[in-house]
Amino acid sequence: MVSDAPPPDLLAILERAGCRDTAPRRAIVSLLEQKQEGFTLEALSDELPSVGRATVYRTVKLFQEAGAVCKLATINGSHIYSLCGVGHHHHHTVCVECGAVEEFRVDAVERLIGEISADIPGEVISHRLELYVNCHSCPASKGK
Amino acid sequence: MVSDAPPPDLLAILERAGCRDTAPRRAIVSLLEQKQEGFTLEALSDELPSVGRATVYRTVKLFQEAGAVCKLATINGSHIYSLCGVGHHHHHTVCVECGAVEEFRVDAVERLIGEISADIPGEVISHRLELYVNCHSCPASKGK
DNA sequence: TAAGGATTGGTACCGAATATCACTAAATGT
DNA sequence: ACATTTAGTGATATTCGGTACCAATCCTTA
Numbered sequence: 169m170v171s172d173a174p175p176p177d178l179l180a181i182l183e184r185a186g187c188r189d190t191a192p193r194r195a196i197v198s199l200l201e202q203k204q205e206g207f208t209l210e211a212l213s214d215e216l217p218s219v220g221r222a223t224v225y226r227t228v229k230l231f232q233e234a235g236a237v238c239k240l241a242t243i244n245g246s247h248i249y250s251l252c253g254v255g256h257h258h259h260h261t262v263c264v265e266c267g268a269v270e271e272f273r274v275d276a277v278e279r280l281i282g283e284i285s286a287d288i289p290g291e292v293i294s295h296r297l298e299l300y301v302n303c304h305s306c307p308a309s310k311g312k
Numbered sequence: 313m314v315s316d317a318p319p320p321d322l323l324a325i326l327e328r329a330g331c332r333d334t335a336p337r338r339a340i341v342s343l344l345e346q347k348q349e350g351f352t353l354e355a356l357s358d359e360l361p362s363v364g365r366a367t368v369y370r371t372v373k374l375f376q377e378a379g380a381v382c383k384l385a386t387i388n389g390s391h392i393y394s395l396c397g398v399g400h401h402h403h404h405t406v407c408v409e410c411g412a413v414e415e416f417r418v419d420a421v422e423r424l425i426g427e428i429s430a431d432i433p434g435e436v437i438s439h440r441l442e443l444y445v446n447c448h449s450c451p452a453s454k455g456k
Numbered sequence: 457t458a459a460g461g462a463t464t465g466g467t468a469c470c471g472a473a474t475a476t477c478a479c480t481a482a483a484t485g486t
Numbered sequence: 487a488c489a490t491t492t493a494g495t496g497a498t499a500t501t502c503g504g505t506a507c508c509a510a511t512c513c514t515t516a
Contacts, residue, residue, distance in 0.1 A: 188462060188513055210503075220465035225504065241385055243438065247503080261432055272432065280424050281443070288405055288416065290445040294387065297441045299425070301434040332482055332493060354472075364496035369473065391472080 175201060176236040176254045185230065192219045196227045206240065206248035206262065206269040240269065243300045259297040266306030272299075319345060320380040320398045329374065336363045340371045350384065350392035350406065350413040384413065387444045403441040410450030416443075 178197040187193065195216055213224040228249060231237040235254045239247055243264050250260065250269040258273040277297060285292040322341040331337065339360055357368040372393060375381040379398045383391055387408050394413040396402065402417040421441060429436040 190463065192464070222465055239389065241440065245383060261434065261436075263434065264437060270433070274428055276424055276428070280420055284418055284420070288443065288445060289414070289449070290405065290407065290447040292405075292443050292445050293408060294444045295442060296385065298439060299432065299436050300438045300440075301432060301436050303434040305433070334494065336495070366496055
């Protein structure tokens, strides 16, 4: 149920997009590939003092467009980014305590949306579903 | 299926919150109560030149906290606000062409989320679901 | 190795929203 | 009715997340 999709090959994505092979992009990629959790671009940029803010934002946006990074809403309305498997529609759980993001895909959701569509005025083009959880693996959620 | 919940009584909400009865708030309320669609605070503020920006933002935030106004993500990541019925969990459709917002509630969604919860690591606290549609009642969507 | 376009990064800028704070107006007590 | 108190207001400054700009620099390829 919870997807264990392999992390996307970011370098391959860059190559496919016809991007040049540069040091800043390599730095961003290798940091991104270690990310298990949701992150902010602010923080990402801070972790890469040798790379300019603009380049970090630009590069992540590129991955976003390629579907390798998703921008999610947290429960309080702010945004976090998360690496995610490419090529399949999916949703996310976001831990309200630690911000950990898990990707999941449940066919029942897609099926249900399909059924609902018939009763919705207009044509359903896409949807967004986020579950907010206590992830039970972060200290803050322990024992709750 | 699509909810026809009566619009919330905004003045009553203010009163319940212990707010004073002031001209700026009345102006905001009467404008808000006419809103059938999603709106931006920017636009709302522009329609009320006699009321300060800060007051518009503050007052809408108050309604947000009371659950009478929801802040939704559009498909492109920007935000719109929408009046909505208080007191029951619901979701929204957002027309990608004209921005019209409809509120809906389908028990099947809640039931499904409940079922999924069992398979999600951690405890599901809440969720967010948005459907993006062509609403078929705006000119831009016509004939598609 | 020189030319030429992509990339970079510092900075300015943008839109959305909040903080500040002196001023004003509503409620309350007398 | 008036003074007092306290919430509310609004002009402005500031923050936050993100994008635009642009001269300098780096890849690539010929």
